[in-house]
Amino acid sequence: MDVSTCELCGEAAGGRYLCDRHTVQLALRLTALPALDDELALHLVPARTGFGEPVTGRGAGPRSPINESVLDLMEANRAAKVVHSRRVDVQRARWPEHSAPPPDGLAADCRWLGMELEWILSSYPAAGEMAREMHELERELRSLGADTGPRREGLCVAVTDDAGTVCGAVLSRGSDRVVRCRWCKTEYRTEQDLLLLMHYQPKEVAQCQQPR
Incomplete structure (x- = not known):
């Protein structure tokens, strides 16, 4: 197989299976999927309205209908199963002498795949x-309303250790308008904080956030 072009778009990929644009998108999805999956529970009861105002599912009351699509997805634990299956396959391909890892939860499996992304891009034919798969999972979760929660605000640029490691997790803006990192707990509150956050965003991330 010619790995000089991206498997998704055919653009130059520099000897990898994905181009830079789709690499960034995959990394962002691996970071975002656990948060999207966690938000499913908030949409188990559909929102209803009263006196012309929207009312969230959480306050809809015991007689409100259950969102069966969300319930089915939660009961099937689909996202966790798909991602874990992919982790098992990547580990089998890289370390065939190792036994398959036990289920460790969606967040842990996404983090593991993210840490192995360099090898995946250069050496994993699938x-x-x-x-x-990650795109389809994200689309499925968002289609069920999990994207109506906190707004995504790029990647965390906080330095997490003495070696200068940047966190890089997906940020979200809560109802109190504060931008927070779910992983390192850094908060971006002031105008100066937000300007620095925007300034240090990777160029590829800004391009991927444009409408596609």
């Missing part, structure tokens, strides 16, 4: 298939 990298394109994996990227499509």
Whole structure:
């Protein structure tokens, strides 16, 4: 197989299975999927309205109908199963002598895949298939309303250790308008904080956030 072009778009990929644009998108999805999956519970009861104002599902009351699509997805634990299956396959391909890892939860499996992303891009023939799976999972979760929660605000630029490691997790803006990192707990509150956050965003992330 010619790995000089991206498996998703055919653009130059520098000897990898994905181009820079789709690499960034895959990394962002691996970071975002646990948060999107966690938000499913908030949409188990559909929102209803009263006196012309929207009322969230959480306050809808015991007689409100259950969102069966959300319930089915939660009961099937689909996101966790798909991502874990992909982690098992990546580990089998890289370390065939190792036994399969036990289920460790969606967040842990996404983090593990993110840490192995460099090897996946250069040495895992199913990298394109994996990227499509993560895209489909994200689309499915968002289609069920999980994207109506906190707004995504780019990547965390906080330095997390003495070696200068940047966190890089997906940020969200809560109802109190504060931008927070779910992983390192950094908060971006002031105008100066937000300006620095925007300034240090990777160029590829800004491009991927444009409408597609």
